[in-house]
Amino acid sequence: xxxxxxxxxxxxxxxxxxxxxxxxxxxxxxxxxxxxxxxxxxxxxxxxxxxxxxxxxxxxxxxxxxxxxxxxxxxxxxxxxxxxxxxxxxxxxxxxxxxxxxxxxxxxxxxxxxxxxxxxxxxxxxxxxxxxxxxxxxxxxxxxxxxxxxxxxxxxxxxxxxxxxxxxxxxxxxxxxxxxxx
Numbered sequence: 050x051x052x053x054x055x056x057x058x059x060x061x062x063x064x065x066x067x068x069x070x071x072x073x074x075x076x077x078x079x080x081x082x083x084x085x086x087x088x089x090x091x092x093x094x095x096x097x098x099x100x101x102x103x104x105x106x107x108x109x110x111x112x113x114x115x116x117x118x119x120x121x122x123x124x125x126x127x128x129x130x131x132x133x134x135x136x137x138x139x140x141x142x143x144x145x146x147x148x149x150x151x152x153x154x155x156x157x158x159x160x161x162x163x164x165x166x167x168x169x170x171x172x173x174x175x176x177x178x179x180x181x182x183x184x185x186x187x188x189x190x191x192x193x194x195x196x197x198x199x200x201x202x203x204x205x206x207x208x209x210x211x212x213x214x215x216x217x218x219x220x221x222x223x224x225x226x227x228x229x230x231x
Contacts, residue, residue: 057143064128064144065151073122078152080121084129085145087119088138098138108133158189162207166200166216181206181213 068077088095094115098108112133116126132138153160161181163169169177169192178190185208203216 058147060144061147080125164205
């Protein structure tokens with residue numbers, strides 16, 4: 050079953066409000082992120098927590114043990130136990146993503162996925178972040194970088210639904226389009 054965005058957002062919002070009241074939004078986000086990565090990297094774990102024929106008590110105990118071993122804050126441990134007990138373990142990744150978006154919005158940050166043909170240097174990263182920040186009204190930019198050797202050169206940046214194509218591939222495609230259009 051695919052995770053419902055509405056369900057994920059409601060769980061993430063509840064956790065975010067509680068974490069914010071306690072002044073722990075960032076550490077809770079880090080702990081939740083660690084658990085979502087663990088779940089994604091260990092399909093057996095995600096499968097176990099999602100199986101309907103396994104009793105709620107067993108899944109809840111396993112979730113608490115996993116959270117304790119991962120060293121996450123108690124609020125994240127209790128949240129994971131609740132999510133598992135409610136049969137929403139398959140929503141964990143979507144909940145983590147929604148929570149991260151809420152923390153970023155609250156902190157005035159945006160996440161930009163950057164795809165380049167070669168890894169960016171520190172100066173290039175700083176210049177690109179400054180330019181994107183100015184375009185987005187001064188928000189702090191956090192890069193999620195990917196090196197794509199298939200790109201001929203340049204970069205492609207995606208922030209939400211906004212795509213900035215500064216790649217050589219994109220320039221060639223735009224040139225072709227202008228030549229065809231006359």
